[in-house]
Amino acid sequence: MNAQVGTNIMGVAGYQTLSATQGKAGFTVREVNGHFRHTSRNEAVVRFLGIVIILGAFIQHLVPDTVFGGNPAVTKVLLSVAFSCVGIALYSFAVRGHRSEIVFDPLRQDICISKLDRRGNLRLTKHIPLSQIKSIYVLKAETPGVPSKLRVKMMGDQPEISALRGPYEEIELMHRQLCRVIRIAQS
Known part of the structure; x- marks a missing residue:
């Protein structure tokens, strides 16, 4: 458990674009409404x-x-x-929703990628078993000010899915945390 005051589960203070929670049901990350207010x-x-x-x-x-x-x-x-x-x-x-949420369920061994509407309700949901995922990586934006993306690459000919958007540092930290939680659940 993180003992620092004012930090999230990853120990990073001042998170601006993502909200992460970890509970019994798994690990949840969602894009914060305030940062995507233009959307x-x-x-x-x-x-x-x-x-x-x-x-x-x-x-x-x-x-x-x-x-x-x-x-x-x-x-x-x-x-x-x-x-x-x-x-x-x-x-x-x-x-249909333009903000994203990603949920890792350790019991079902899958990742659920959802689109959120303005009110935070789920609109489109896609469940992906870990066995169908080839890799999860961060696509860094080439232009300053453009958000980086957490991408999920699927097995076979299926297209890649953009799971989250945000500043590179936050997306990279979230990628590390998500991969760590997945490794712990698989061991």
Whole structure:
């Protein structure tokens, strides 16, 4: 146990972008809401635009028929379907979650990577057994100010998964802690 005051489980004071907890169920790391507030704001704006486009799909029925060429009824229906599809696609993209969480479960011997919405609720979840993981590594950003990524490389032809984002130092420390917890659980 860490006896220092004001530090997290890794002994690092002043953690800014990640939140780590270790309990009976395993090891959990999630991106902190405060650091990714711009992502949350962008999510709200895109969600609002999706709703406006969906409403616009039906408001155009109030426009006089003389504005539309050809058969106005067919044109209005096609425009409604097109605007509704675009609005629903935008809205579903916005609510899918843009912050990440990774959970290691030592009992099931798997890693669960989830997307979190603005309220911290889980949206998309993917369980990956440790036997399917080839490696876990840190992808350092080439440009200053761009967050580094904790990546999970899968066996076979499956694409790599970005599990967490943040400053290189924090991601590297989290990578070490996660690998240490996995090694302890496997021994």
